[in-house]
Amino acid sequence: FSKILWYIKCSPTDTMSSSSVGMSDLSDEILLCILRHVPVCDLMVNVANVCHKLHTLCHDKTLLTSVSLSEEYQADDLMVRQILKQLSNQVQSLSLNGCYWLSGSTMELLARCRGVTHLDVTGCRITSLRLSRLLSSLSLLRSLAFDVTPGFNSAQLSSEAVDSLSRLLELRQTLLTPSYGVVPCCAQLMLQFDIPDVTREGIGVCCQLMVGQSSVPHYQQLEEFTARLAPGEVNQTLLLLYLAVFSVHVPKRLRVFLVSIPGPNPAHWPAAPSLAQSLGLRGDLEALQLPRSWLDSLSLKRALEGNSPKHLSFSRCPALWPQVFLSLLEGGVKDATQLISLNLSGINQVLYSECRSADDQLVPGTMSRLAVGCSNIKHLNLMHTHYHHENSPGLSGETHLCASLAKFRHLHSLTLPVCALSDGLNTHQISANNTSPSALFLGLKKTPRVGLQNYKPDSDSSLSRDSTSGLCQLLAGCHVLQTLELIGPGFISAMPRLEPCSRVSVEPRGMCAWARGIGDSHLAALEALPRLRRLTLAGLPGVLRGTGLVQLTTQCKDLRVLSLANIGSLKTMNYNSALLETLKQCTQLQELRLEQPYLNANASFFEALSCCPHLQRLCLISRSGTFDPVATEAFMERCCHWLVALCRKRCWTGYHVFFVRFSFARSALSVVIYPLHHEDLPSVIRDIPLTLLDRITLFQSHVAQPPHLSPL
Numbered sequence: 001f002s003k004i005l006w007y008i009k010c011s012p013t014d015t016m017s018s019s020s021v022g023m024s025d026l027s028d029e030i031l032l033c034i035l036r037h038v039p040v041c042d043l044m045v046n047v048a049n050v051c052h053k054l055h056t057l058c059h060d061k062t063l064l065t066s067v068s069l070s071e072e073y074q075a076d077d078l079m080v081r082q083i084l085k086q087l088s089n090q091v092q093s094l095s096l097n098g099c100y101w102l103s104g105s106t107m108e109l110l111a112r113c114r115g116v117t118h119l120d121v122t123g124c125r126i127t128s129l130r131l132s133r134l135l136s137s138l139s140l141l142r143s144l145a146f147d148v149t150p151g152f153n154s155a156q157l158s159s160e161a162v163d164s165l166s167r168l169l170e171l172r173q174t175l176l177t178p179s180y181g182v183v184p185c186c187a188q189l190m191l192q193f194d195i196p197d198v199t200r201e202g203i204g205v206c207c208q209l210m211v212g213q214s215s216v217p218h219y220q221q222l223e224e225f226t227a228r229l230a231p232g233e234v235n236q237t238l239l240l241l242y243l244a245v246f247s248v249h250v251p252k253r254l255r256v257f258l259v260s261i262p263g264p265n266p267a268h269w270p271a272a273p274s275l276a277q278s279l280g281l282r283g284d285l286e287a288l289q290l291p292r293s294w295l296d297s298l299s300l301k302r303a304l305e306g307n308s309p310k311h312l313s314f315s316r317c318p319a320l321w322p323q324v325f326l327s328l329l330e331g332g333v334k335d336a337t338q339l340i341s342l343n344l345s346g347i348n349q350v351l352y353s354e355c356r357s358a359d360d361q362l363v364p365g366t367m368s369r370l371a372v373g374c375s376n377i378k379h380l381n382l383m384h385t386h387y388h389h390e391n392s393p394g395l396s397g398e399t400h401l402c403a404s405l406a407k408f409r410h411l412h413s414l415t416l417p418v419c420a421l422s423d424g425l426n427t428h429q430i431s432a433n434n435t436s437p438s439a440l441f442l443g444l445k446k447t448p449r450v451g452l453q454n455y456k457p458d459s460d461s462s463l464s465r466d467s468t469s470g471l472c473q474l475l476a477g478c479h480v481l482q483t484l485e486l487i488g489p490g491f492i493s494a495m496p497r498l499e500p501c502s503r504v505s506v507e508p509r510g511m512c513a514w515a516r517g518i519g520d521s522h523l524a525a526l527e528a529l530p531r532l533r534r535l536t537l538a539g540l541p542g543v544l545r546g547t548g549l550v551q552l553t554t555q556c557k558d559l560r561v562l563s564l565a566n567i568g569s570l571k572t573m574n575y576n577s578a579l580l581e582t583l584k585q586c587t588q589l590q591e592l593r594l595e596q597p598y599l600n601a602n603a604s605f606f607e608a609l610s611c612c613p614h615l616q617r618l619c620l621i622s623r624s625g626t627f628d629p630v631a632t633e634a635f636m637e638r639c640c641h642w643l644v645a646l647c648r649k650r651c652w653t654g655y656h657v658f659f660v661r662f663s664f665a666r667s668a669l670s671v672v673i674y675p676l677h678h679e680d681l682p683s684v685i686r687d688i689p690l691t692l693l694d695r696i697t698l699f700q701s702h703v704a705q706p707p708h709l710s711p712l
């Protein structure tokens with residue numbers, strides 16, 4: 001569609017006068033279908049000015065009824081004001097989610113859009129007084145999303161604003177401070193709010209909570225309840241206050257209940273068993289996720305009985321491991337084929353050890369039965385689990401876990417532990433396994449590399465083919481994968497997204513010998529996924545030169561998001577040249593997250609990045625790397641990148657001047673260059689726009705996460 005847009009802009013006259021089929025020969029319906037895929041900024045500012053016909057079509061109500069400016073980084077205050085002026089009489093659903101750079105005066109112009117029924121200004125500059133003025137003008141508003149910032153005072157809301165709130169059917173609040181926000185003013189069906197917390201270890205995460213009939217604590221009309229908390233006792237206390245009414249009465253219409261509480265010991269909720277029983281009686285449950293301390297196997301069985309859930313998440317719930325499969329495989333649910341998303345992250349019963357028994361690993365036979373029974377699963381997360389293939393058939397005759405996973409024919413996104421791709425240990429890997437992990441991976445001394453061969457793309461050796469046979473089976477069966485995450489079982493990010501308990505719930509680096517056997521040949525095999533859009537590779541010590549990454553990106557031309565962390569040796573960046581070649585081939589890349597201890601962000605690196613013309617978000621994390629400020633300036637001068645977030649050991653102290661220099665032309669530009677282990681890092685993190693912090697800065701899995709079942 002970008003080529004079509006260029007075609008429309010550059011040669012409308014020649015095209016229309018040509019004897020061949022041109023723009024004038026296309027029907028309005030076809031043109032509207034094309035224009036529907038053009039960003040609204042381009043639509044109103046550029047395409048509408050090409051000719052009279054396109055001007056008329058660009059203002060068609062089918063294009064302007066629902067408008068989103070989210071991630072439109074080129075939309076500065078002036079452009080947004082022009083767009084709002086043209087949209088004011090037609091737009092009904094308007095989203096400015098994450099537009100943190102827009103000024104308060106621009107936000108007040110939203111009051112002109114009097115026909116808006118759905119408004120999302122999450123991440124924007126909304127004070128209580130500004131919100132009051134907006135609500136007083138938007139009498140038709142039924143859905144609202146905004147941030148509750150420190151200093152917010154609901155008493156400043158006018159009577160007209162309170163009336164508008166009382167008519168809302170949905171409210172989504174992002175609480176940046178402990179507060180009830182505007183909940184007491186909303187007496188209709190449903191409301192939703194987010195609670196981020198950046199008070200502990202500098203980690204800021206989002207909590208989403210949806211409740212209903214909240215002017216009084218009786219959720220009679222409540223249908224959906226989701227809460228995703230950050231670390232901190234304050235968040236848990238606030239959540240339990242909202243849940244207190246469940247001890248007396250469970251809403252009869254509840255069909256979605258998703259609660260995620262980080263930390264090793266989430267507070268116990270006594271009403272969980274009665275909730276589970278109530279969910280099981282009605283038979284209309286769509287999504288379920290509970291902290292591990294809230295449910296036991298019996299309660300889970302009761303909750304799933306008679307239901308046909310679409311989303312299930314049992315992340316970090318090892319005690320529920322057996323019951324999950326019993327319910328899904330033995331008729332414990334009404335219709336298992338309705339299941340679309342399944343998160344089994346970290347459900348191993350015990351921590352990893354070399355003496356792990358078969359009962360503590362993923363069983364190929366069980367996963368094969370799951371693939372048959374839950375045939376419509378599209379999103380599957382198996383992070384922080386283990387599978388160690390030892391060249392012997394599994395308990396049910398399967399030769400490899402990947403052969404079982406290949407039966408999930410409809411998978412769009414998948415997260416796997418790296419060790420699950422191994423075809424077994426050879427003698428060289430066993431020898432490497434006997435070497436001290438601390439000496440090999442933590443850089444205490446140099447040790448000879450044993451059993452890890454440089455991968456050559458043209459190699460036809462049988463050893464190379466055999467080493468990726470399991471992975472090739474997976475890729476052949478799951479050929480429609482768009483998101484793939486391969487995460488080493490011992491990987492710990494320097495910027496973890498969720499619970500601090502992840503530091504103690506996974507084993508030390510390099511402890512899994514099977515993960516060390518995954519190298520460049522396995523990465524090269526991923527070229528069999530032409531539809532791949534998002535790729536995460538974290539904790540792969542077996543990658544030597546990165547040549548497999550080059551071959552992968554040669555075939556996966558439409559890769560949009562790439563996240564690389566702790567690839568190869570941790571004491572030197574041995575795939576630097578391959579990384580540069582990879583970046584030159586990622587012409588469609590929009591987001592890059594690169595975490596490596598010895599990253600060298602020099603002129604060559606930024607020159608390679610310049611080959612990614614669509615790059616919008618960049619995050620570099622390195623505790624001992626080098627950083628070239630001159631190359632960064634040159635890169636920013638010739639490229640249009642709207643976010644650069646850098647965290648490292650030795651930083652460029654003059655980056656504030658650099659930021660001011662470019663911020664005039666790019667109002668959405670957000671730059672953070674700061675020492676990774678500095679004591680003031682938590683305060684710096686709080687200043688990062690939440691949408692950027694949660695999306696790219698903090699490491700996280702994006703597969704089978706709780707969905708926004710009622711998007712604004």
